[in-house]
Amino acid sequence: MRLAAATLDALPPAIARPAYDRAGVTPGVIHLGIGAFHRAHQAVYLDDILARGETDWGIIAASLRSADTRDALAPQDGLYTIAVRSAAGESLRVIGAVGEVLVAPEDPERLIALLADPQIRIVTLTVTEKGYCHNPATGTLDETHPDILHDLKDLFQPRSAIGYLVAALAGRFSAGTPPFTIVSCDNLPSNGKTLKRVLDRFAALVSPELGAWVADEVSCPCSMVDRIVPATTEEDRARVAGALGAEDAWPVMTEPFTQWVLEDRFPNGRPDFGAVGVQLVEDVEPFEHMKLRLLNGAHSTIAYLGYLAGYPTVAETIADRNFARLVRALMDEDVTPTLAMPEGTDLTGYKDALIERFSNPALKHRTWQIAMDGSQKLPQRLLGTIRDRLAAGASIDRLALAVAGWMRYVTGTDENGDPIDIRDPMAARFAAVITEADGDSHQIARGLMAIREIFGTDLPADPRFTGPVIEALDRLFESGVKATVAAAAHGR
Template structure:
């Protein structure tokens, strides 16, 4: 038996390890995925794996637009990997086989474009994170000055960005008389399908006005809402899973039992029967998207910044502190829920209770540092949209403004003990420069960061109903630290 998970070792795995319930040799490519990270492999690839036995034409070619790490791990494994579902009750292991091929875009640009232009490809899915769309998060429009966009407009045949690859592939399909694929984003963007359509249309217009009209008129970009917590895989995870499999898996993914996928049903070229795997097809995703972005993601970011500053390594560690539980419950109930408008039958109370339990799950080692990444891209969607709605309605933003203040404290790059914070963010250098220039005074720091219009726009930066509570919280964080600040807020 091989000492590595692959097709040869699949049949010899121990009993109790679930395997693909279909013949992988019969699977064809119908989906190209951009951004093969842990989330895709714990979410969309699993839904697809569930339905390949019904229709084998929907196998996935998955591409990394940057790092070769996932290719290096999965190529020797024939695309196979382990899904570990962890809860308080234990761990269930399953082998996922829906990924037929992995491509590293910078190494094989033509191979990726060929796969996307292939008539058999009906859908291109994306999990490239908010920053991967090369857009302005405050406006949802293409950032035409983004270095990758500048490059891709100059060198159409060797793109670097997700918009560049998609538009070039669509251009080739149009020239060959092949209908366009559906573009299905699975990232946390507001109105994500419409945002992606706007970005792609503008990019295509800059290439050729006729191509822009074609993308605007002919390319379907359904909106989606995705939900599953997927921590980064640790070396301990690899060791534990390898011992259970009796073979090495270089890159398993670890997740929780909960999973959700809500999709607008607009697929002109067809789609997998994902509803048979639990996906929900709806006419309008927006209410579900707001629910998830504001309740789960907004709470997650708030916990990440405050939890990290308080010295907690994981979300579960943070939620073991009763003061943080009170903070999150108050945030969800008093400040977020009034901004949501759900369709009949949606059970917000149950969803919020489930969120709290998911955050407390000690089997998930979801690091606060990981969730804190890319805050400049996430803040507008996760917190600031809710802030705007609350201000419009005259509501309190006591907890929302604390989350924003915690982000400001975090991006200074120095924690409460004086140690360096590894701030991972597209604006990290700019944020650190502003923080250093402002010195240690909360008002100066807040004013400097409010000036970043890409994050705060012109409205919030000039609204004292927002700037004053954020600045006051920031001063408390500097003076008292995150733990005491959170505890005192809950006691008020």
């Protein structure tokens, strides 16, 4: 039996399922970049919205590349299972908020037409950092990006998320239809402001009139999203199928914790987000910094150093006392002094919860998965903290070790001489640096730091940054990861 609308009633009573009539739901949201995170996060909040009776906020989702999610969910009428896992056990819930999944390259015109439909009032995005076609060091549109060059020449056959958004906004502009609000749910600093900057520039390149309208009328509120969502395995699928008594081609695994902080700027209307636990605020930036620097910065530190140490998952890495001690010191002594949180924020409780979440043995969050696309992640996860620490005249030794861990990882070979599968849009540039350096760790560090899209021009020229990073990379090569982490954890 396959999970689908017709088989919902046959599921065991313990399985939670949509508490509303899906036939009465109309779409008000289009999501670009459907993947596991969206289905474990925003779609769950909107499922709760629909259950409250706000039935005009269903989701149409679109993949901008692969047909895999559509092929998995279409036979299931968009239904899928979310498995919430902790050391205490697992609970299963079927989510019904996604009504249709499209594959954008198969029919770009249809997706643009749906985006231009007046009933769509919100567009959300999880397209990863690289999906914004921007320069991570400056937050501006990369006007040399191949997808951007293509979309400027052929706007109504776009490849990028930015191209689809502007093509649809152009249709709304021509028709006199108010624009949709666009919510970035990706881990970018000031993600709404970055999206707005990129969007405004692209629209202006299409036409000055469209650019002026987009700049004046389109709202891109910032948001902070937080939930750990590991990749689904075949073992996960089998376990979920056993509990459902039905096959689910693509369930999602996650943790009990979930958070969504959102600026309340929706000129064309929104659901009652506050009623389902979304924190509506005037300024997301403090919460963004908290999450990007504490959770994501720690995650990247764990990912590169943990992978190199031979630990396949976050939980296995943090179970090593030296790693746990290093990560907690990084959060307490390096990151926390750079944060300016609203009064009443319990940072100690947040950090305690992070260590507990990292330690969750049921999640099996792979270090290799987190390590992907490091060139897009380092600027906001680690380098922003480093800049603030340098401005304050403070030590960056632990942060430098995290950066050096990334450098050691992208050499493409682990401590046993085995190849590392580097997944990054700049992988070819890394390989060129590594080849030219010919095993010289100083040249590796200098070559990678010369990539301005990652490090800008300030950090490579500052010996307070380059010195500790080169020293840390030397130690990783000479002493190995575990010994280097142990020494750093104990202040040596």
